[in-house]
Structures are given as C-alpha cells and as structure tokens.
Amino acid sequence: MKKRLLSGIQPSGAMHLGNYFGAIKQFVDLQNDYDSFVFIADLHAITTIHNKEELSKNTLDVALDYLACGLDPLKVCLFKQSDVTEVTELAWYFNCITTMPYLERATAYKDAHMKIKEVNVGLFDYPILMAADILIYDSEIVPVGQDQKQHVEYARDIAQKFNNIFGETFIIPKALIMKEVSVVPGIDGKKMSKSYKNTIPLFGTDEKIKKAVMKIVTDSKGTDEPKDPETCNIFKLHKLFLGKDELDRLQDKYKKGGLSYKESKEMLYKEILDLIKPMRERREMYAKDIDKVRDILNNGARRARIEALKKINIIRDKVGVKI
Ligand code: ATP
Ligand code: MG
Numbered sequence: 001m002k003k004r005l006l007s008g009i010q011p012s013g014a015m016h017l018g019n020y021f022g023a024i025k026q027f028v029d030l031q032n033d034y035d036s037f038v039f040i041a042d043l044h045a046i047t048t049i050h051n052k053e054e055l056s057k058n059t060l061d062v063a064l065d066y067l068a069c070g071l072d073p074l075k076v077c078l079f080k081q082s083d084v085t086e087v088t089e090l091a092w093y094f095n096c097i098t099t100m101p102y103l104e105r106a107t108a109y110k111d112a113h114m115k116i117k118e119v120n121v122g123l124f125d126y127p128i129l130m131a132a133d134i135l136i137y138d139s140e141i142v143p144v145g146q147d148q149k150q151h152v153e154y155a156r157d158i159a160q161k162f163n164n165i166f167g168e169t170f171i172i173p174k175a176l177i178m179k180e181v182s183v184v185p186g187i188d189g190k191k192m193s194k195s196y197k198n199t200i201p202l203f204g205t206d207e208k209i210k211k212a213v214m215k216i217v218t219d220s221k222g223t224d225e226p227k228d229p230e231t232c233n234i235f236k237l238h239k240l241f242l243g244k245d246e247l248d249r250l251q252d253k254y255k256k257g258g259l260s261y262k263e264s265k266e267m268l269y270k271e272i273l274d275l276i277k278p279m280r281e282r283r284e285m286y287a288k289d290i291d292k293v294r295d296i297l298n299n300g301a302r303r304a305r306i307e308a309l310k311k312i313n314i315i316r317d318k319v320g321v322k323i
Contacts, residue, residue, distance in 0.1 A: 005034035006139035008041040008081060011058035012048055015065045016199035018184035018192035021240050022145030026178060028070040030143065036076040037137050037304060038066060043081045044129060047122040063293050065203060068283030079300030081133065086308040090132040093319055094158050097165060098128060107150055131155035135170045136308045142175050146182035147191060149175050166318040181240060187216045189233045202276060203283060213269045223260040234264045241271035
C-alpha cells in the first residue's frame, strides 16, 4: 500500500516560482509513489480575501495551475478544501484542546500580528485548520516549503495531544522539505510570497514575468566588476533552473566580471520561459474546458469526503458527541 501524501496551496493570489519549486514540483514528482491528496486551501484564503469574485477566480486558477504543472487527476485526488466540511468540524475539536499561548508562538501569526494589529481569529487559528486538513486523511507525508515547517510540527503536536487525551486516533505526519528549494527568494531577496508582493508569477504574461525579473534587487556593481554569486538574488534563482555544469560556468562569469546583472536577468527570463512553455500550453487547454476542471474537483471532493467521513465518525465517537 502506498503512503498517503497531502498538501495544499491557498488561492490567495497568482502562483509564483516559490510555490512551484517549493511545493507543486514535489507533488508532481511524487504522484506515482504516493497516494496523493492535493487540495486548494480556499478556507485558509478567506483569512485574507473577503471578495466573492476574487476568491472563486483564484480558486479556479489554482486548479488550472495544478493541472498545468503536471498533476494527473487520475493519479492525484485534487479537490477544494471547503468541499470537505468535516475538516472544519475537526478543527473545532482541535481548538478545544489547544491553548492560546501555544498558537501565539507560531511565527506566521507573530509576523501577521506585527503588520496588522487586529489579526482576525481565522488567521490566528490557521495552524489548527491546517492540522485538521492533514490529520483527517491519515496523511503521512506533507511536502511543503520551509515556511510551513512549523505548521506541520503543530499538526504533529496536536495529533499527539488528541491521541493522549482520547486514545490512539491519528497518524503522526512528517513534513517533506527539499533543502535546495526550501526558501525561494523573491525579487527583493525576502521569501517569495504572494502576500509580500515580491513574486515572479509562474503563469504571468511574458511582460509581467520580464518586469518582475528586471526588478530583482542587486548591488550596484558594474559590468566588468567581479560579482559574488552566493549573495546575488538572480544567481539564487538561476540555481533552480540550471544543471551543475551550466551553473559552474555562470559562477565563473560572475567571479571573473564581464557579465552585467542585466544580462544575468535576461538569461533567467529565458530559463523561466523555457520551463513554462509546455505548462502554459496545458493550462490553455484546460482553461478552454472549465467544466472539465470543475468535474475533476468534484470527483476529488467525493473521494476525499469518503475518507474524511470515515475518520470523523471515529473521532466523534472518541470525543463523545455520538450517543
Ligand atoms: P501567502 O503569502 O498568501 O501566505 P505564499 O506565497 O506563502 O502565500 P502559500 O499558499 O502560503 O503561498 O504556500 C503554498 C506552498 O508553497 C507551501 O507549501 C509553501 O511552503 C510553499 N512556498 C511558498 N512560498 C515559498 C517560497 N518562497 N519558497 C519555497 N516554498 C514556498
Ligand atoms: Mg504562505
């Protein structure tokens, strides 16, 4: 029997290179080896998006992005988080065994709290809903970027706590983080994030992608000056695309001088276009048949709900709400 893999992405804005290399690429690479559940975290996105059109458009976009990147709906259970309402029920049980100081220690919450003084309860509770997503499907492996590592640890802690209180119920999941792509930098050098507005979009127009690439922040070294590849944000992104030999050659050019940052950016732009060319074609094909995409999500939801219902029945019994 294959192990269960689960992960999701929020429809909180346009998919970017960080999402692709940090997450989706792993889902695609692992789809033959795991019993994969991949969802669109639309309930999580409501922590930041309060606009019907925006949320529903973004949600279909993530579905298209998944399919474009190569997720095969015959191998992967693709669904929308909100179609499995049992998850929100489980989140409530978890709320009742989790303390506020424990959630206050979450880095993502602390960051949000620094920026917005009055964080909504949903954002505060983000790790609980995520724990419910992971645990309700008995997931063993959760491929994510480094930024989600702590949240997977929360899911592990919560599973253990529930097991201790109510008896053995949940499998303790493990995060799967690919070291080389764990934090893809944005154009400002910080972690690339939809919410930081520092992204290079995966499926933007050529112009949008070029504009973002050309805005990557560098130091002010001139063409002929030797440059340090390890501290260069453009070079860090080249690493995602180039093989060892090409990377070594580029590194030499950086160290010798003679290559301008502009040229390096133009090379990167081309690498991005080469990567996404076949994905764009697949995306356009699915975009012409949105009903088919809806069918894929509905079929996925049906399968996910069967699993979730089985599990929630056991949980209801353990908690004592079943009489
Ligand atoms: P938001 O800013 O709304 O939180 P995000 O850009 O961080 O959006 P998420 O939907 O939160 O994207 O994350 C989806 C997946 O992509 C997660 O597994 C996350 O770890 C991964 N991921 C996001 N940004 C990066 C990045 N810069 N490098 C590597 N992985 C990333
Ligand atoms: Mg995020």
